[in-house]
Amino acid sequence: MAARLSRTVMQRNGSRLLQLCFRGKGYTSSAPGTLSAFQDKPRSVEELPYSSFLRMIYRLLFQGFYKRLHELQIYEKQLYGPIYKDGMKAVSLNTPQLLEELMRNEDKYPCRGDMSFWKDYRDMRGFGYGPFTEEGERWHNLRVMLNKRMLHPKDSAQYGSIINDVVTDFTKRIYYLRQCSATGDLVTNLANELYQFSLEGIASVLFETRIGCLEKEIPAGTQDFINAIAQMFSNSFAVVLAPKWSRNLLPYWGRYIAGWEGIFSFGKDLIDKKMEIIQQRIDNNQEVEGEYLTYLLSNTQMSTKDIYGSVTELLLAGVDTTSNTLTWTLHLLSKHPQVQDRLYKEVSTLVPADQIPSAEQVTAMPYLRAIIKEALRMYPVVPTNARIHAEKDLIIGGFKFSKNTVFKISHYAISHDEEVFPDPFTFKPERWLRDGRKRPHAFGSIPFGFGVRSCVGRRIAELEMYMLLVQLIRQFEIKPDPTIKEVKCLNRTVLVPDRPINLHFVDRGSGNAA
Numbered sequence: 363m364a365a366r367l368s369r370t371v372m373q374r375n376g377s378r379l380l381q382l383c384f385r386g387k388g389y390t391s392s393a394p395g396t397l398s399a400f401q402d403k404p405r406s407v408e409e410l411p412y413s414s415f416l417r418m419i420y421r422l423l424f425q426g427f428y429k430r431l432h433e434l435q436i437y438e439k440q441l442y443g444p445i446y447k448d449g450m451k452a453v454s455l456n457t458p459q460l461l462e463e464l465m466r467n468e469d470k471y472p473c474r475g476d477m478s479f480w481k482d483y484r485d486m487r488g489f490g491y492g493p494f495t496e497e498g499e500r501w502h503n504l505r506v507m508l509n510k511r512m513l514h515p516k517d518s519a520q521y522g523s524i525i526n527d528v529v530t531d532f533t534k535r536i537y538y539l540r541q542c543s544a545t546g547d548l549v550t551n552l553a554n555e556l557y558q559f560s561l562e563g564i565a566s567v568l569f570e571t572r573i574g575c576l577e578k579e580i581p582a583g584t585q586d587f588i589n590a591i592a593q594m595f596s597n598s599f600a601v602v603l604a605p606k607w608s609r610n611l612l613p614y615w616g617r618y619i620a621g622w623e624g625i626f627s628f629g630k631d632l633i634d635k636k637m638e639i640i641q642q643r644i645d646n647n648q649e650v651e652g653e654y655l656t657y658l659l660s661n662t663q664m665s666t667k668d669i670y671g672s673v674t675e676l677l678l679a680g681v682d683t684t685s686n687t688l689t690w691t692l693h694l695l696s697k698h699p700q701v702q703d704r705l706y707k708e709v710s711t712l713v714p715a716d717q718i719p720s721a722e723q724v725t726a727m728p729y730l731r732a733i734i735k736e737a738l739r740m741y742p743v744v745p746t747n748a749r750i751h752a753e754k755d756l757i758i759g760g761f762k763f764s765k766n767t768v769f770k771i772s773h774y775a776i777s778h779d780e781e782v783f784p785d786p787f788t789f790k791p792e793r794w795l796r797d798g799r800k801r802p803h804a805f806g807s808i809p810f811g812f813g814v815r816s817c818v819g820r821r822i823a824e825l826e827m828y829m830l831l832v833q834l835i836r837q838f839e840i841k842p843d844p845t846i847k848e849v850k851c852l853n854r855t856v857l858v859p860d861r862p863i864n865l866h867f868v869d870r871g872s873g874n875a876a
């Protein structure tokens with residue numbers, strides 16, 4: 363789709379585009395953070411190509427990029443070149459080389475930008491900030507605590523059996539849903555099912571308890587929580603855009619706050635229950651055992667209010683990201699039977715049919731890993747990111763930027779850069795295999811971000827995705843629903859499909875059914 367868009371743009375704008383690109387005012391690729399051999403001094407920001415605010419509004423509203431901001435990245439890259447000032451005056455970076463220059467010069471405490479619209483509720487209720495909302499040294503200290511038991515592959519491996527339980531329940535649910543369908547093998551609106559899977563998965567890791575998302579009847583409290591998340595997100599846009607004075611006049615603010623109330627009260631209840639259990643064990647001189655929440659409650663200096671804040675943010679970050687990546691991956695697999703065959707072979711070779719795969723086994727499957735990497739390259743679920751470097755001035759792409767410049771990282775445009783990924787709109791997991799071929803640029807696709815501020819949940823997310831895919835591929839051949847037309851992406855902060863995805867899960871009859 364975006365390939366077609368690129369072609370149309372080129373045809374429509376012809377030589378003007380090329381001129382603009384060549385007038386890309388001095389961009390030359392060189393070593394990170396340095397000037398090229400042809401430049402004796404950095405160029406000034408005024409020399410950058412730019413788009414105006416009005417032009418941006420026109421593109422969003424009249425050219426329809428409002429819901430397709432990821433495509434706007436490619437469109438504007440063709441117009442202005444790899445580095446330019448966008449309509450919001452942020453400096454947009456669009457190649458792996460420029461991204462590397464930025465990331466190799468990160469501040470000690472990297473900053474992504476203003477999160478005050480998330481802070482307001484926490485300030486009102488006196489809850490602590492979590493990893494998204496906290497900044498500076500306090501953020502660093504928080505990450506030091508949160509990273510433990512989560513970020514290292516060995517840490518995440520300990521959640522293997524918890525996640526396997528959730529995977530087993532999910533595959534049971536797939537069997538149940540297939541039976542309910544007219545063809546006996548169709549599952550409709552898979553994104554919705556995977557959302558429940560991801561919520562159950564991350565909640566079981568964080569709260570050390572099951573919350574019932576995969577049951578036939580979701581418990582009322584859990585359903586209220588799911589509704590509260592949706593309510594908070596659906597009113598966020600208004601909160602960001604509308605002036606503060608309108609908060610008490612228009613309904614969006616009350617709904618937004620009610621959403622947060624629902625989210626926090628659900629998390630708080632589960633955390634409080636866990637605290638009671640720990641206290642009872644301590645009172646009875648018993649050893650305190652448990653996983654992530656127990657570790658936070660009993661092994662760190664975090665106050666309970668800080669734990670409420672952090673666990674809530676971990677939970678929110680861990681649902682749509684994982685579920686949409688799984689949706690895209692299964693969609694891609696359904697369209698590429700030869701990739702499924704190769705994956706099935708890998709899985710059957712490495713895990714005996716009567717064995718439940720362990721965390722160690724699934725993380726050691728090169729083709730499985732390559733599939734997820736490639737799905738995330740094509741559909742980077744977080745298509746845009748940002749950095750504000752507050753410590754020092756920077757030279758990027760031969761231009762000098764003063765501190766506090768906002769850099770917009772166009773992950774979607776970067777991971778579709780034809781020079782790094784030939785045939786970028788085609789699903790080719792092989793690109794990522796370490797079988798002697800040239801590896802893509804290290805910053806060509808960094809879907810979990812980079813450096814000390816990168817995704818804290820990466821290893822958990824990978825484990826969830828690997829375990830689920832292994833179990834599904836062992837039991838089913840996955841086929842597309844021919845009644846569904848071409849699926850496109852919408853950018854709703856995360857990349858989501860523009861229509862429900864239905865898939866046929868054809869039983870392989872291998873006797874693996876849970």
Ligand code: HEM
Pocket residue numbers: 474493494505564675676677679680681683684687743744747809810811812813814815816817818819820822823
């Ligand atoms: C496919 C799944 C996921 C993807 C692609 C993803 C991607 C990302 C990205 C791109 C960032 C920003 C990194 C940066 O600025 O350099 C991020 C941050 C974050 N992610 Fe994830 N994520 C995923 C799953 C998860 C899960 C399961 C959790 C929870 C356990 C989680 C928790 C977080 C948190 C808390 C942050 C903020 C970190 C900070 O600012 O210190 N993510 N994620």
